Structures are given as C-alpha cells and as structure tokens.
Amino acid sequence: MARIGIDLGGTKIEGLALSDQGEALARRRISAPRDDYGATLAAVAGLVAWLDAEIGAPAPASVGVGIPGVLSPLTGLVKNANSTWLNGHALDRDLTAAIGRPVRLQNDANCLALSEAADGAGAGCRTVFAAILGTGCGGGVVVDGRIITGRHAAAGEWGHSPLPWPQLSEAPGEEPGVGTRMEDERPGPACYCGRRGCLETWISGPGLADDYTRATGRVLTAVEVAALAASGDGPAQAALDRHVDRLARGLAGVVNLLDPDVIILGGGLSNMPHLYERLPRRLAAWCFSPDVATPIRPARHGDSSGVRGAAWLWPIQR
Numbered sequence: 001m002a003r004i005g006i007d008l009g010g011t012k013i014e015g016l017a018l019s020d021q022g023e024a025l026a027r028r029r030i031s032a033p034r035d036d037y038g039a040t041l042a043a044v045a046g047l048v049a050w051l052d053a054e055i056g057a058p059a060p061a062s063v064g065v066g067i068p069g070v071l072s073p074l075t076g077l078v079k080n081a082n083s084t085w086l087n088g089h090a091l092d093r094d095l096t097a098a099i100g101r102p103v104r105l106q107n108d109a110n111c112l113a114l115s116e117a118a119d120g121a122g123a124g125c126r127t128v129f130a131a132i133l134g135t136g137c138g139g140g141v142v143v144d145g146r147i148i149t150g151r152h153a154a155a156g157e158w159g160h161s162p163l164p165w166p167q168l169s170e171a172p173g174e175e176p177g178v179g180t181r182m183e184d185e186r187p188g189p190a191c192y193c194g195r196r197g198c199l200e201t202w203i204s205g206p207g208l209a210d211d212y213t214r215a216t217g218r219v220l221t222a223v224e225v226a227a228l229a230a231s232g233d234g235p236a237q238a239a240l241d242r243h244v245d246r247l248a249r250g251l252a253g254v255v256n257l258l259d260p261d262v263i264i265l266g267g268g269l270s271n272m273p274h275l276y277e278r279l280p281r282r283l284a285a286w287c288f289s290p291d292v293a294t295p296i297r298p299a300r301h302g303d304s305s306g307v308r309g310a311a312w313l314w315p316i317q318r
C-alpha cells in the first residue's frame, strides 16, 4: 500500500506518495491558500487526488498530514497553529470528509522527528529531539520510534518557552564612534502567542533577521544575513554569533530535561554552516552535565522530512 504525506505549511502545501520501502513515487508542491479554511481543505483534497492519479495504486493510499499546530485531545480542534485560520477547526474530520478516507494529523515538528528517527539522521537512536528553525520554531520528541505527544499534545512545544539565561550586553552604537548602548534580552520581542521573549522570537528565521535589524537598522532576511556573514561582514557575523548562543541556551534546556541521543535541525535555517561549526561547543558550555557531546545534525531528508514523516504516520504511529 502506498502512503501519502501532506505537509500543510503556512505558505506552501507539499504532497508526497511513498512506497512501502520509503521510495518517493510522486511529489507536488502548491502554494497554500492563506486565511481561507475551506480553500485549504479543497487544496489538500485536490493534491491527494492528483497523487492518487499519478501513482495509480490499486488500493487507496493512506493519508497523513503534518500541520503547524496540534489537535487538542480535549476538544478535537486544531490549536496553536501559526497558520491561524486552521485554529478551532476539526481539521482531521473535515479532511477525512473531503478526501473520503481516514486522515491522521500530527504536528509538523513531530513529523520531522518521526521521519528522521525512521530512516534519517536519527536512525538507530532511541531518543530523538528534532527542531524546526524556519518561519517559526517547533520541536518534536520521538522515543523508540514513537512520537511523544503528551497529555495536551503539548510535548516538544519548545519555541514558546522563554530564552534561558537572558543577557545584558554592551552593544556598539548605531553609528561607528557614537558610543555604546546596553542591549537587554529581557523582556524580549513580542510573540504571536501573546507573551514576550519566546525562543521563537530569537532563533527562528524572522527572529535572526529582526535581531540583525535591531543592531544595524538594516532590513535583511536570515538567509541574507548568513550570506553577508560568509563574506566577512562584522555585524552579520555578530548576529550569527548571538543566534548560535541563544540556540545553545534553548537546547541546553532540552538536554537538561530529556538528554536526547541526537538533536536534529530542520527548517529553512538548518543548512546554515555556523550551526554545526559553533553550536556543539556552545551547547556543551550551557548544559549542567559537564560532558555533554550530543550530536547535532541537519535533517537528512532536508525539506522533505516533514512530508515523509506525515506519510509514516500510518505504519509507524498507531
């Protein structure tokens, strides 16, 4: 039986059909209808129909969907999605009705963790922590091949805990030679969740970009900051240095609580070399245990980890 995975993102929807052996049979990426729940259902149903036709499987393929939020075990409705138009809807039931077969739904960071634990950068590891560093910042935990969702489907919601050990540091003035000003990480930037200083506001792509803008007055994307740093630009390098230290502090909390066998990074920032060059040492410095040497690896399946994990929701996650 083929397995279809759908990665329902805020800006794009990706669909992938996998064979029993995990080979990609068909794949398609479409742009996501924003702020329109009905159009989102129709888009996912259309994508599944296209994949069905493409693979021509004799039996209907299973369908798993990764979303940037969770289904509340209490209400059965989506909560905590930064694609806010999904919140408050019974997305699994509505998709099941729209597609005409049972649909399994799971948080996208949990899908990343499941995919990488199954046959990716965490294969063979018992405890896997995976984090998405992209437009947002999610986390997922897989132990012995099973997603740990928790009582409230809140396990791994790491991006909305506060930045640990906030720093007060002297920063250069806005123009060279115009003195210094103090930069305080408290209370931190406002987060869409209603609080201030969430990890997500510091270590996501927009978090890194905003930090660079606060320091320099220039508006660039995170990818542009990284490219500038690679060309030797001092302020951009300093922004990456702050980013890696904040990420290390956030991950030290994960190690102190869970001590995973591997940390896997996915999402748009996960290919940035500074993470793998500087993060391991910085992480070790912030952890309570003096001998931490947790491997930190990019997602082996890259951008496809979320959609692969969604497809694997059927055989692996019962």
Ligand SMILES: [Zn+2]
Binding pocket: 159, 160, 191, 192, 193, 194, 195, 198, 200
């Ligand atoms: Zn938040």
